Amino acid sequence: MKKTYLRSGAALLCAATLAACGGGGGGGNIPLIVRVVGLTEGSIKLKNNGGDELTTGNAPSGVSFSQAMADDKTYNVTISQESVSAKCTVSNGSGKINWYNRTVDVVCLPYERTLGGSISGLTGRGLTLANGASSLNVEAGATSFVFGEKVFQGLTYAVAVLRQPDGQSCAVVPATASGTVGAVNITNVTVTCK
Known part of the structure; x- marks a missing residue:
């Protein structure tokens, strides 16, 4: 009878030790x-x-x-569904977990889109358009424009006239002047000059 108790106690002690050390499932x-x-x-x-x-x-x-892990267990983090707005990359995504090594980094780079539109009535020289810190000099007679710097999807844009052309007054049509960059290039900003 004593041996049965000792065997049962030893089995429980082994199971507890394995669980504490991360052994077992x-x-x-x-x-x-x-x-x-x-x-x-x-x-x-x-x-x-x-x-x-x-x-x-x-x-x-x-x-x-949602599931916490046991010490010294292997982890392997992968992207199972990408974002529609950015390309993401996992770094330090695999290893053995412990209290010092338990953080995975994911760095995402938003997709870039072009920003442009149409111009009507421009005959003067010197028109400059701006989107934030980015600016664009537009030639006299131009009927369209595209900024040289692309814009990141998910961020906002706001096109404005930074400098008026000689002898004319130009304005960005309010409905097209600003918005959020989506999944396609922006081609509908409208500038009218008189």
Whole structure:
């Protein structure tokens, strides 16, 4: 009878020791944290070890997968669904987790779009258009324009007249002057000159 108790006690002690050390198949208490930077809109889906899934937007402070992990367990974070607004890359996405190594970084680079439109009535020289810090000199007689610097999807744009042409007054049609950069190039900004 004594031997049965001793065997049972030894089995329980071994099981407890394995669980505490991360052995066995049980979960743990170490959160796997993901920091996402550069995602201006939308979200991405990530998977850990092909199973536990996390959907997140921009998260520079970090978010955690729902399943905590046991010490010394292997993690492998991959992107299972890309964002429609950016190309994202996982860095330090695999390894063995512990309290010192438990953060995965995802860096997203928003897609770039061109910004332009049409001009009517421009005969004078010297018209300069601006979008934030970006400016564009437009030749007399031009009927269209495209800024040299592209704009990031998910961010806003606001086109304005920075300098009027000689002998004329030009204005950006208010309905087309500003907005949020979407999934296609912007070609509908309208400038009229008198």
